[in-house]
Amino acid sequence: METTTLIAWLARVGMLPAAAALIIGAVPARADETVDVTLADKGMQSMRVDLSTEQVKAGDVTFNVTNTSRTLAHEFVVARSDKPIGTLPYNEHEKEVEESALEVVNEIEDIEPGKSGTLTVKLEPGSYILLCNKAGHFKLGMVNHIAVTN
Ligand SMILES: [Cu+2]
Numbered sequence: 670m671e672t673t674t675l676i677a678w679l680a681r682v683g684m685l686p687a688a689a690a691l692i693i694g695a696v697p698a699r700a701d702e703t704v705d706v707t708l709a710d711k712g713m714q715s716m717r718v719d720l721s722t723e724q725v726k727a728g729d730v731t732f733n734v735t736n737t738s739r740t741l742a743h744e745f746v747v748a749r750s751d752k753p754i755g756t757l758p759y760n761e762h763e764k765e766v767e768e769s770a771l772e773v774v775n776e777i778e779d780i781e782p783g784k785s786g787t788l789t790v791k792l793e794p795g796s797y798i799l800l801c802n803k804a805g806h807f808k809l810g811m812v813n814h815i816a817v818t819n
Contacts, residue, residue, distance in 0.1 A: 704731070708780065713809065717813075725792070735785045736785070748774060
């Protein structure tokens with residue numbers, strides 16, 4: 670039986686709640702957002718966080734993260750931040766951004782060379798940064814922005 674026929678029949682026989690449930694079920698739910706992330710480096714010369722998109726809708730966002738490095742493990746940190754990247758508090762001794770000054774949402778700790786990881790987080794609208802905070806990596810370019818919109 671066609672769904673529309675079934676709905677009409679359920680409504681006719683007085684099973685309106687069941688009909689309503691079918692109608693609601695037929696409306697596609699808003700797809701969750703997915704971002705493909707590539708962590709890349711040329712050894713300790715330069716490093717990048719490349720994203721398949723720079724803007725997503727608020728809600729559940731899944732990051733599919735691949736470390737394309739041949740030699741280095743990287744991490745992937747999601748943090749809320751409205752500050753320009755150059756103004757983030759940096760610890761010269763540890764060679765890392767002060768994570769205590771960041772609103773870290775979640776992270777994938779070690780992704781070995783050639784490996785992948787997945788992280789799903791619920792994000793409110795706002796500005797976020799995606800970075801690797803292993804010693805020296807941030808300063809070598811391992812950071813990017815993503816905007817989360819309503
Ligand atoms: Cu790194």
